[in-house]
Amino acid sequence: MQSYLGTIVAALAAAAIALFAVEVAHRVIRRVGRRSLLLTELTDHAHRSIQVAATVVAVQFAVRFSTGYAVGDQWRQVLLHLLVLGVIASVAWLVASLLVVAEDTALARFRVDVPDNRHARRVRTQVVMLRRLTIAVIVVLAVGVMLMTFPAVRGIGAGVLTSAGVVGVVAALAAQSLLGNVFAGLQLAFSDAVRLDDVVVVEGEWGRIEELTLSYVVVQIWDDRRLILPTSYFTSKPFQNWTRTEAAVLGTAEFDVDWAIPVQAMREELRRLAEGTELWDGRVCVLQVTDATGGTVKVRALVSAADAGSLWDLRCLVREHLVAWIRDHRPTAMPRMRTEIGDVESNLPWQWVRPRRPVRRRTDADVPDDARVFGGSDDGDARSEAFVGPDEPADARR
Template structure:
C-alpha cells in the first residue's frame, strides 16, 4: 500500500545540492576576484590621468558592476545545473533588470559628475552656469527614463501583472485616455525641464526676480526651481512659471549691471560740486568697473529736486556694495559741505515757544 523510498535517492539529492552549492560558491568567488582585480587595474590607470572625471565614473559604477558580476556567475552555473536553473529563472526576471537599471543610473550620474568636474573655473562663468544647468536637467531626465523602464521590466516579469495587462488591452482606448490625463502634469513638467535646458531662460547661479523675490537659482528640477534669497530663504517656483510668465534675470548674459541711487535735495542745491565729488569718489573706488558714472536731475518740484546717481560694477554683489557705499558717502559729504541742500521737515517746538513768548 505504501511505497518504500530508497535511501539512495536522498543521497543522490544531497550530493546534487552540494555540487550546486560548491559550483555557486566557486563561480561567485571567481567573479568577485575578477571584478576586484579589474577595478584595481582601472583605478591605477585613472590615477595617471590629468583629470578626476574618470575617477568619479569608476567610483559610481563599482558597486553595480560587482553585483552584475555575481548575477553573471550565477547565470553561468544555472546553464549547467538544474537545481540552480529553476530558482534563478524565477528570481532573475526581477534581479537582472534591477541591476542593469542601477548600472545605467550610475553611469548617467557618473558622466554628469565627470562633466561637471571637467569644467574649468577659469573660463566664462556664464558659460559654466549654462553647462551645469544642461548637465543637471539632462541627467535627471535620463534618470527618470531609466527608473521608469526598470520598473516596467520588473513588472512585466510578474505573471499576474502580465495577465492584467493583457486583459486591459481590450479597453486600450479608455486606458490610454485615463493614463494620458493622469500623466499630463508629469509630461508637462518633463517637457518644461527639457525646454529649460535647451532655451536657457535661467541657469544655475543666475540672479532672478520672480514673484517679488530676488535670489540666486540654486537648483533646477523637472517640476520646480529652487531660488535662494539673500536672507537664506528658499523659494520654490514651478518650472512652467519661467516659461509662461514674465520674470527678471539679472545675469542672463553677464554679471555686469548698472544701478542707481537717488538723492532728494532742496531746490537751492548747487549740483556742480556734487557732480565733481561724485565723479572723484567713483573713479577712486575699486568696485567701479569704469563703464557708467553719471549724475542727472531726473525730477524738479517746488519743494525738492531728485538726483539720480548711476554707477556700474563687474558683479551684482559688487554693485550692491558700491551703491550702499556711494549713498553713505554722498550724504556725509552733503552734511559737511552743503548742509542747506538737505531737506528738513522738523517741528522745532521749543524755538517756536520762545518766539511766541518774546512777541507777547
C-alpha cells in the same frame, strides 16, 4: 541533496571568481588611470554597480549550467527567475552609474568657479536635468522589463493595450499639472532662460537659482531664505534675470535735494567715490537730474559693478557718502519747504532780485561723460544704439 550542494558550490565559486576579477580590474584601472578623469570617475562611482552586476550574472550562469535541469525542479525555476530579476536590476543600476560617470566627466570640463561662467552654468543645468530624466527612464524601463518576466503580466497585456486609450486620457488629466512642470523644466534647461546660479528677481525677492529640477525651482534669497516655485512659474510669468548675458549690472541711487544743489560738484564727488572703491568696475558712473518738481530736485546716480552683490554694496556706499557730503559740505542743498510772506506788488527789499550776468551754456562737446547715460563714452554709445536703434538712412528722411 547532491544536486543542491553542487548548485550552491558552483554559485559560490562563480561569485568569488566574479568578485576577484572585478577587484583586480578595479585596482589595475585605478593605478593606470590616475591621470585620466574618466577612469577615476569610473573607479569611484561605478565600482559597486559593476561588482553587483558581475556577481549576479556569474551566479545565474552557474546555477543554470551547473547541473541538469528537470521540469519538476520548482526551486530551481524560482531561483532562476529571481536571478533574472536581479540581473535586470543590476544592469539597470550599472547603466545608470555609467551615465552618471559620463555626465560627471563632461561637467568637469566646464568650471563654474570662474568670473565668466555663463556657458558652464547653462551646460551644467542641461546635464543635471538630463541626468534626472534618464535615471527616471531607466528605472521605469527596468521595472517594466521585470514585470514582463511574470507570465500573468504578459497574459493581461492585451487587455491593458485595449484600454490604454482610456487610461492614457485619465492619467493625462490627473497628471496635467505634473507633466506641465516637467515640460516646463525641460524648456527652461534648453531655452537658456534661466540657469543654475543665475541672479533673478521673482515675487519681489532678489536671489539666485540654487536648484533646478523637473518639477520645482529653489531660489536662494539674499538673506538665506529659500523661495520654492514650480517650474511652470518661469514659463508663464515674467521675472528678472540679472545674469542671463553677463554678470555685470547697473544700479541707481536717487536723492531728493534742494534747488541749490551744485550738480557738477556732486557729480565730481560721485566720480571720486567710485574711483576710490574696488566695488566699481570702471564702466558707468553717471549723475543726472531726472526730475525737478514739487519743490525739490531728484538726482540719480547710476553706477556699475561686476556682479549683483557688489552692486548692492556699491549703491549703499553711494547713498551713505553723498548724504554725508550734502550734510557736511552743502547743507543749503538739503531738502526743505519754502514759505514766502510779502507784498503782492513786490515792493519789499528782499523781493528784489539783482539780475545776473548771462552764463555761457555748455555745448554737447563740453558735457562731461558723468552727465550722460546714452552717449559720451564707448559704453554709453553702445547703450544708445541698443535702445534707440540705428540712424535712419538719408533716403528715408527725404
